Amino acid sequence: MSAPVAGVTSERFHPLLELTKARLREFFREPGMIFWVFGFPIVMAIGLGLAFRSQPPEKPAVALLAPGESGAARALLESDVLAAVSVPEAEALRGLARTRYALVVDLRGAEPVYRYDAVSSSARLARALADAELQRASGRHDVLSPRDEPQTLPGTRYIDFLLPGLIALNIMGSSVWGVGYSFVVARKRKLLRRFAVTAMRRSHYLLSYFFSRLVFLGLELGVLVAFGALAFGTIVQGSGLGLVLAALIGAAAFAGLGLLIGARVDNTEVATGWMNFIQLPMWVLSGAYFTNERFPEWMQPFIQALPLTALVDALRLTYNEGATLTRIAPELAILMAWALAGFAISARTFRWQ
Amino acid sequence: MAKAIVCRGLVKRYGKKVAVDGIDLEVEKGQCLGLLGPNGAGKTTTVEMLEGLHAPDAGSIELLGMRWGQGNDHALRQRLGVQLQETTLGDKLQVLEVLQLFRSFCERGRRIDEVLDWVGLRAERQSRYHTLSGGQKQRVALACALVGDPELLFLDEPTTGLDPRARQSLWQVVERFRAAGGTVLLTTHYMEEAATLCDRIAIMDQGKLIAGGTPAELVDGLGQVQFVEFETGDAVDVASLERLDGVESVARRERQYRLTVGRNVKRLTSVLLELERQNVVPIGLSTHQATLDDVFLQLTGRGLQAAQTVAEEVSK
Numbered sequence: 001m002s003a004p005v006a007g008v009t010s011e012r013f014h015p016l017l018e019l020t021k022a023r024l025r026e027f028f029r030e031p032g033m034i035f036w037v038f039g040f041p042i043v044m045a046i047g048l049g050l051a052f053r054s055q056p057p058e059k060p061a062v063a064l065l066a067p068g069e070s071g072a073a074r075a076l077l078e079s080d081v082l083a084a085v086s087v088p089e090a091e092a093l094r095g096l097a098r099t100r101y102a103l104v105v106d107l108r109g110a111e112p113v114y115r116y117d118a119v120s121s122s123a124r125l126a127r128a129l130a131d132a133e134l135q136r137a138s139g140r141h142d143v144l145s146p147r148d149e150p151q152t153l154p155g156t157r158y159i160d161f162l163l164p165g166l167i168a169l170n171i172m173g174s175s176v177w178g179v180g181y182s183f184v185v186a187r188k189r190k191l192l193r194r195f196a197v198t199a200m201r202r203s204h205y206l207l208s209y210f211f212s213r214l215v216f217l218g219l220e221l222g223v224l225v226a227f228g229a230l231a232f233g234t235i236v237q238g239s240g241l242g243l244v245l246a247a248l249i250g251a252a253a254f255a256g257l258g259l260l261i262g263a264r265v266d267n268t269e270v271a272t273g274w275m276n277f278i279q280l281p282m283w284v285l286s287g288a289y290f291t292n293e294r295f296p297e298w299m300q301p302f303i304q305a306l307p308l309t310a311l312v313d314a315l316r317l318t319y320n321e322g323a324t325l326t327r328i329a330p331e332l333a334i335l336m337a338w339a340l341a342g343f344a345i346s347a348r349t350f351r352w353q
Numbered sequence: 354m355a356k357a358i359v360c361r362g363l364v365k366r367y368g369k370k371v372a373v374d375g376i377d378l379e380v381e382k383g384q385c386l387g388l389l390g391p392n393g394a395g396k397t398t399t400v401e402m403l404e405g406l407h408a409p410d411a412g413s414i415e416l417l418g419m420r421w422g423q424g425n426d427h428a429l430r431q432r433l434g435v436q437l438q439e440t441t442l443g444d445k446l447q448v449l450e451v452l453q454l455f456r457s458f459c460e461r462g463r464r465i466d467e468v469l470d471w472v473g474l475r476a477e478r479q480s481r482y483h484t485l486s487g488g489q490k491q492r493v494a495l496a497c498a499l500v501g502d503p504e505l506l507f508l509d510e511p512t513t514g515l516d517p518r519a520r521q522s523l524w525q526v527v528e529r530f531r532a533a534g535g536t537v538l539l540t541t542h543y544m545e546e547a548a549t550l551c552d553r554i555a556i557m558d559q560g561k562l563i564a565g566g567t568p569a570e571l572v573d574g575l576g577q578v579q580f581v582e583f584e585t586g587d588a589v590d591v592a593s594l595e596r597l598d599g600v601e602s603v604a605r606r607e608r609q610y611r612l613t614v615g616r617n618v619k620r621l622t623s624v625l626l627e628l629e630r631q632n633v634v635p636i637g638l639s640t641h642q643a644t645l646d647d648v649f650l651q652l653t654g655r656g657l658q659a660a661q662t663v664a665e666e667v668s669k
Contacts, residue, residue, distance in 0.1 A: 018453055023442075026446065
């Protein structure tokens with residue numbers, strides 16, 4: 001041991017802790033980043049949640065062409081299941097063309113005449129409802145007396161479908177960008193080579209990304225899950241552990257994709273292009289906003305192999321169908337494979353300068 | 354004396370271009386060596402090979418008795434302090450936080466406040482990096498290199514782009530490090546910087562070392578001469594000037610003339626009398642003793658500033 005020298009100290013700051021703190025500080029001191037990670041998905045959920053909120057069943061609008069107060073006309077105007085109005089013929093036809101009315105009922109002749117768009121299911125529904133009212137008013141007697149049991153199952157609204165998708169999109173965006181972009185910026189600023197000439201352990205640098213992502217992931221997941229529960233009453237019906245594991249492995253899979261870009265690129269514009277290129281097909285195909293079951297059969301194996309599809313499905317099953325951890329195991333396996341592939345390839349291609 | 358740096362026959366090629374073409378360097382412990390030359394001379398490539406950032410295509414490097422790639426790189430890095438050209442440290446971080454980060458990589462090192470005092474940034478310890486001036490940023494970079502209490506310090510153009518005051522305050526820090534027994538290798542294209550800080554200077558041009566020695570040796574190598582420079586629009590009879598006793602050479606570039614004259618007042622007088630005889634009115638007449646700038650001019654046939662300008666234009 002050398003003699004203690006004034007000013008020389010062996011007081012230690014742990015490099016992993018300092019690196020992680022530096023990453024977190026850089027993030028939380030960037031107000032724009034905070035909005036994109038936390039604010040944006042919430043604004044999106046509010047917007048879409050409002051647009052597709054559950055409403056009482058809509059009454060089809062029906063235009064009535066009636067010569068006077070007849071029993072048939074009254075039956076339609078007083079119907080509980082139709083919104084009927086009596087209007088002049090010109091207005092009725094104009095309204096039909098503009099889809100303001102689903103159906104025009106002409107009662108001026110001996111028998112009623114229905115005018116509607118035959119390919120529209122809502123127009124055909126209006127026709128069926130109006131016809132039933134008229135038939136009953138004319139004395140038809142219904143033979144069966146069925147019992148209705150209206151159901152509002154938890155997890156069947158659009159917002160219930162949407163929220164897991166938004167969480168998955170958020171995990172994808174923040175992991176791909178948070179890892180890929182910051183490596184590219186650090187390389188562009190020559191910060192990577194500056195670190196490479198210090199006694200820093202390179203594994204510490206990479207691990208600091210892991211730990212800072214973990215903190216962000218916890219916050220993102222917490223904010224979105226809490227928001228969904230408080231604002232829309234969308235709650236996790238399946239395994240909480242499954243949800244957390246899916247988010248964690250999903251984040252690792254997307255971090256691996258980000259790292260593939262971050263391993264080499266030193267130009268932020270090029271990196272932006274690559275990141276959008278990677279994410280764009282998944283935005284469309286993975287069923288975050290709408291179901292992907294309508295894509296052709298031959299595309300399905302490809303769609304199912306995408307990491308975002310796996311994450312969306314795992315989160316949605318856990319949220320809405322009460323899935324246990326074992327039920328989402330196939331999705332988790334797909335995500336794990338993506339994560340391992342991403343990290344393994346980047347480990348070989350990574351450049352410090 | 355023990356050697357801090359020994360390198361032999363360093364070569365680095367980028368494609369067909371030979372960036373460094375067989376460089377030998379030796380620096381003794383406690384000394385400061387300046388690598389001097391215009392941009393594109395290969396200084397940075399040389400230093401970055403020494404720092405272990407690039408592997409040389411040929412040649413050997415020994416730092417503090419150790420070599421790169423023999424399993425003890427980490428131990429070697431603990432003993433080095435490095436300041437690279439143009440690094441942007443975390444914009445949103447405070448000076449103190451940046452230093453804590455760099456301090457955390459080193460097993461032993463200096464107290465952060467002490468290093469901040471050295472570089473005169475104690476008042477800015479809570480300031481965010483992006484709010485600092487260019488000179489302050491350079492001092493943070495130097496502080497990052499010093500915070501691990503290194504034995505050997507590499508500085509790559511530490512004062513480029515700084516105003517003279519900022520430059521001098523940085524020089525004081527380097528001198529302080531040397532006073533504590535540290536070894537320094539620095540690159541610069543400022544002659545004044547090399548003359549102030551360095552015990553020995555190695556002049557590089559186009560990937561090769563073209564001269565080396567102490568600043569005084571290099572200047573003395575030019576002989577006992579002084580330089581007379583002036584500008585004029587009048588016709589000058591250069592041949593008559595060259596025939597004067599003690600005038601070694603006359604160089605002309607458009608309206609500018611530069612005479613190499615023996616270091617003697619009488620010689621100077623005869624030059625002035627000859628100009629008067631030719632009815633030449635000199636503008637901005639000056640004479641000066643030989644400097645490192647003149648050494649470079651002599652060695653390469655072009656001034657360091659001119660070489661600098663050319664290099665900058667090429668790089669654009």
